[in-house]
Amino acid sequence: MIKQRSKFLTVVCACLPGAGHMLNGFMKRGFSFMAAFFGLIALSWFVYNPDNLVLPLMALVWFYSFFDCINKTFVSEEEFYLQEDEYAFCAEEFKSLHFFESRRWRLIVGVALILIGVYAIWNGLICEFLYQHVRNEMVYEVIYGINRRLPKLAFSILIIWGGCYLIRGRKKDLDEEEEYETDGEE
Numbered sequence: 001m002i003k004q005r006s007k008f009l010t011v012v013c014a015c016l017p018g019a020g021h022m023l024n025g026f027m028k029r030g031f032s033f034m035a036a037f038f039g040l041i042a043l044s045w046f047v048y049n050p051d052n053l054v055l056p057l058m059a060l061v062w063f064y065s066f067f068d069c070i071n072k073t074f075v076s077e078e079e080f081y082l083q084e085d086e087y088a089f090c091a092e093e094f095k096s097l098h099f100f101e102s103r104r105w106r107l108i109v110g111v112a113l114i115l116i117g118v119y120a121i122w123n124g125l126i127c128e129f130l131y132q133h134v135r136n137e138m139v140y141e142v143i144y145g146i147n148r149r150l151p152k153l154a155f156s157i158l159i160i161w162g163g164c165y166l167i168r169g170r171k172k173d174l175d176e177e178e179e180y181e182t183d184g185e186e
Contacts, residue, residue, distance in 0.1 A: 002026065004080050010073045017062050020069035025085065032088035033065040115154065123147060 002025035014020030017037040021030030037058060044054040072083060127147045134140050 002081065002083070002085060004073070004077065007073060010069065014066045014069040017065035020073070021065075024069075024073060026072065026083075028085045028087045029068075033061065033068075036061045036089070037065070112158075119150065119154070122150075 005023050010020045010023055013023045016034075018030035018032070018034030021027075021033065040054050040058045040061065044058075068088070073080070075083075127143060130143050131140065134143065
């Protein structure tokens with residue numbers, strides 16, 4: 001239930017993404033911000049150097065959540081009660097993309113999840129075992145180097161693949177528009 005609380009308490013709770021929203025009864029919106037923030041923290045465990053990728057995204061989520069909470073709270077009482085509790089990241093628009101209905105996207109997401117799981121096993125079990133039992137300094141350095149650089153390599157490949165996919169998709173759109181225009185002229 002949406003209820004305007006103390007503005008001081010709201011500002012204090014807004015320091016944790018989503019908590020200020022939840023305090024005032026915006027549960028869906030608060031959950032969205034908390035899930036994004038703590039999801040990025042979980043992602044940072046898989047990335048060797050989170051400073052480059054994850055920390056700026058976490059800062060972005062934190063600032064957006066904080067100021068969104070402040071802006072929702074510091075309005076007149078009439079305006080406050082007219083606000084609706086909705087997810088911050090447009091769940092309806094995400095559903096309209098039919099993302100998981102496409103066999104191709106399910107395959108891509110499935111492969112990505114398998115690779116993340118394999119890396120988690122590699123990093124959490126195999127490397128820890130090897131670090132404890134390998135006494136040869138050179139072998140240890142090779143294993144450490146692979147383990148340290150593997151996430152960067154995977155994310156770099158993913159970014160390159162995504163860029164190629166977007167360019168290829170845009171080229172297809174342009175080709176289809178060109179075909180439509182030439183058909184329309186005849």
